Amino acid sequence: MYRARTDSWYLERIVFVIAGVVVLGGTILGIVHHPYWFALPILAGLNMLIFAFTGFCPAAIVLYKLGARPMCGRPEA
Template structure:
């Protein structure tokens, strides 16, 4: 993962924000409303594992269509 200043919102940073938010919502729904809310956490975990293993993330498709750029350290020369 590349280090950026806190003012830049690259694709990878937004993906972590969205995954964390969905996970917290799933926990809240599971705890306060219905145990089926924990299924949202399962879906988030499956998507994160899918992204880590094969590099595909379904949430990245709409984000890229909105024009969010990826922070690829290989292209910028940063570590």
């Protein structure tokens, strides 16, 4: 079983938090306010697919420039 490290807030973990908030928030707003809010989880899903196939993630670029550092590619400490 794979379990990710949770001892620090590295870039990949922050991206997952943002994606989760967008998906849950858009779904809840779509249910209680207006169906147009369902566009948020759809766009988040498309962004995740684009990242899976190309490695390009706009949120990761912004977070990296703000100082978040990636865990992937680091040697184990």
